[in-house]
Amino acid sequence: MRHLLPALLLCLAALGSGMAQAQPVPPQVTSEVQAILQAGAAEQARDRAAYGTLRNGEVLAAKERQLGNRMSRELSGVVAREAVIDQRRGQAAAAYIAGVAPSFGPAAYAAAAQYQAAAQPALPGNWYAPASGPAYASPQIRPTAYVAGPAAGRPGQWYENPYAARYGFEPVNYGAPAAALQPQQQPLFTAATGAGMSASTAPDVWDPLEPMNRAFFAFNEVVDTFLLRPIAWLYSFTPGVVKGGVRSAFANLKSPAVLMNHTLQGSFGDAATTVGRFAVNSTIGVLGFWDAANALFDWKGKPADFGQTLHTYGVGEGPFLMLPLLGPVNSRDAVGGVVDGLADPLVYILNDNANLALTAGKVLSRREELLVPLDELRAGSVDYYASLRSSSQQQRRGFLRGDTPASAEQRKANDDLFNEMK
Structure with a gap:
């Protein structure tokens, strides 16, 4: 007992000292x-x-x-x-x-x-x-x-x-x-108000060639600002049925490459559907401008490319690349794009001028389709290059996982939401 009292007095003194310093x-x-x-x-x-x-x-x-x-x-x-x-x-x-x-x-x-x-x-x-x-x-x-x-x-x-x-x-x-003031690398805050915030959970993109990629990105931005986007903006005033027909025709021209990749992936049912769609759309569908196979027989197309084929064989995506005029892609898909291009019979049938015009039409149609998404991404990005890099690879990984694209109704609901926010 006599040893306990001094200990208590020491504790009380320490507590008092801490309270005095608080x-x-x-x-x-x-x-x-x-x-x-x-x-x-x-x-x-x-x-x-x-x-x-x-x-x-x-x-x-x-x-x-x-x-x-x-x-x-x-x-x-x-x-x-x-x-x-x-x-x-x-x-x-x-x-x-x-x-x-x-x-x-x-x-x-x-x-x-x-x-x-x-x-x-x-x-x-x-x-x-x-x-x-x-x-x-x-x-x-x-x-x-x-x-x-x-x-x-x-x-x-x-x-x-x-x-x-x-x-x-x-x-x-x-x-x-x-x-x-280093940037937060964790959920940002949990205040007394009950709100919380979390950073992006998207996987990282391997970009060892970032200095070179940013240089090509700057070049692409100049070309896009002064050439591609203005032309795509003018093309956007074309009636929707015309733009849809053009996209359908270009998709029909990809059928040989799609057939090759479905076969290499062992998806023989999809390969047979691709053959049937190509035959119907190229004849009844007037060279693919009308998706007759889907409208008449409910044969829905399933895209495939050689980058996807390499993915099914376990090939990794490799380093990220920002290609001049072609945009963001990973190394695996860059190789796949070359193989898909060589699998297109029109490359060997048409002359150089016709192939160049066909490629320009594909680029214009695709750029018009991305007018609003890219404008929104640029407006909401602190670093547009990093946002575009992450966005493109997220969408590509979603395609390889088999994610279903947003429906037209969902896209319309998103547009209505943005209009209400203005």
């Missing part, structure tokens, strides 16, 4: 943090309502990453401001943020530590740290300038004086250092 979170900090989280949750809800029903989630993922990074900067800025005033207040603000939004905790603690290190008096030369004392003392007893140099991980000659700034003498940047 720094309460100012009410303005809690209200400011909650306002940031609630505004972020509301913006996330609007983005999910606008983009969540689309097949391609890349636009939504880019929006959420952009929102999360902006919220990280704002919350870290709150911590940095409190840490400059008082180190304990900065730590308390960081702890509060970590409690209500755990995903932002690491960035908040990093901001508090960065400014805590910058406030140490051991700064070289004529650099000054804020003097100790009450947080709201008169600026006359404070240093006239405060700079955190390279020792604090920030460029030299960056002056901050929160005390003078409070009285309107000079502007102050409370943004946290760049090292404390």
Whole structure:
């Protein structure tokens, strides 16, 4: 019993010391943090309502990453401001943020530590740290300038004086250092409002040749901006029945390559359907401009290509490529496209000019079909190259898995949703 009493006294002393050192979170900090989280949750809800029903989630993922990074900067800025005033207040603000939004905790603690290190008096030369004392003392007893140099991980000659700034003498940047604001690689936040956010779950795309690919992407963007897109936009005013007939005719011309790939994949039923569709559509369907096989006999076509054939044999997709004029593709599909082109009998029947005109028609039809999806992807992307890379490979992987494309009714519902949001 006599040994227990000193132990209890030591525990009480330690508890009292911890309580004495604890720094309460100012009410303005809690209200400011909650306002940031609630505004972020509301913006996330609007983005999910606008983009969540689309097949391609890349636009939504880019929006959420952009929102999360902006919220990280704002919350870290709150911590940095409190840490400059008082180190304990900065730590308390960081702890509060970590409690209500755990995903932002690491960035908040990093901001508090960065400014805590910058406030140490051991700064070289004529650099000054804020003097100790009450947080709201008169600026006359404070240093006239405060700079955190390279020792604090920030460029030299960056002056901050929160005390003078409070009285309107000079502007102050409370943004946290760049090292404390790394992009979030996890679900972004779970606020007291109950909202949550998650990053894209799409598999990564192997892009070891990214510098070269970005150069080709820039070239393609110039060609698309000044040539392909304007022509495709004019072509978009063509009646829908004409555009549908053109797409059907081009699909019919792919039948020999589709037949070869269904046979190589062992899909003999699909191969037989392809032969029947080609015979009916090339005659009754007027060279394929009318899909008579589907309309009269309910023979639905199933696309196939040599890249898909290689996939069925276990060949990996390989590195990502951005080909000049041809766009995004992986190495396996690039090889498959060459084989499919060689399997087209028209390459050997028609002359070079006719083949060139036929290829131009295919490109124009395809570009018109992608007018709206690519415009929406560009508008919602932080990095359009990365978004296009991810989007193209997501769609390709979905095709190889046998995912069903969105129906016309679903696409119309998406269009109506976007019109309501305007």
